[in-house]
Amino acid sequence: MHNTLTRVQNVFGFFTSVAFAVAAAIAISVVLSSQTPSASLQLRNVQVVKGRPHYYSTKREEYAHITFSLDADLSTLFNWNTKQVFAYITASYPSDSPASIPESEAVVWDAVIPAKNAPEHHNTYIHPTKSTARPKTKKERLSLNKAYPPGKEPGILKLDKQKPKYQITDVSGKIAERNNATLTLHWNVQPWVGALVWDNRRTVGRWQGLKGGEAAFEFPPLKATEAKKEDLKTATGKEKNRGSPA
């Protein structure tokens, strides 16, 4: 400390230690906040078609188009340390030989839901709204471009007959007539500082586990007649990076 330079070095060094300690405190303080997520997920329709599911597919294979309805309240997952919540719905089903081959899990839909004070990002989810009328005021226009329904908070999802973002295939190329499939809602809370946490179904301390958010279904047989092209479209949201095929 005998020198201006050494004083600068010492102050900066201690500042980094203090910053690290404050970040650790912020990360741990998340445990004290209570979470009460709730969700209800229903399958609306599932179609299995043979064709080329992706623009890069080189051969025809069976793929499934799963439409669903979701009514979820993930707003309590947003505490002061939440930057964004990544919500996603997967379809999982057991393999042909469950003893040796684990089950398959494919993502059907996902959404990046930022917290209110997170900076603007072109890939954040834009919640679909029922009314197609043009917005009249600036307030209306802004409320339609959010990751949550107008008038609600981040984490509220009200989707009815939602088209999937991704069409799913099986590694073997055959996905028709598979049984014991489940549609499940998951989430990943991405903090400003600290550990990533995924969805929990068990209650841990003040964090309630999620009940519901699951729907069992079976993959139907291959569609005999030609499925209509419009029925097989995926959700091309207004967010810039769309799921394929865009």
Added chain:
Amino acid sequence: MADAIIEKARELFEGQIDFEGQRTAERMMTIALCVVGATAFLVGYITSNVYWTLYVGLGGTAITFLIVVPPWPIYNENPVQWLPAKGKGSADYDIVVDGQRVTSQPTR
């Protein structure tokens, strides 16, 4: 003449402070940064906004730099008492080496 200017620049960049001042500066740094860290966390927690933690933390650190780094006069209130300069001829003070008094003159 150029030497005087360079000497002034050197003193400015060195920012020397005495030992008591260094002790005070280090204590100020520790207290100030701990207070800044605790305050930043509390402000963010109470307002439920991480950005406030960041602003208070960075602002408080800037203030700590201003308090601790420049050689303020309060850090120079206990200057080291150097012994008086050596005089020519017989020594002004006693230097005793191995039980024998020696002078500043080299022995022949």
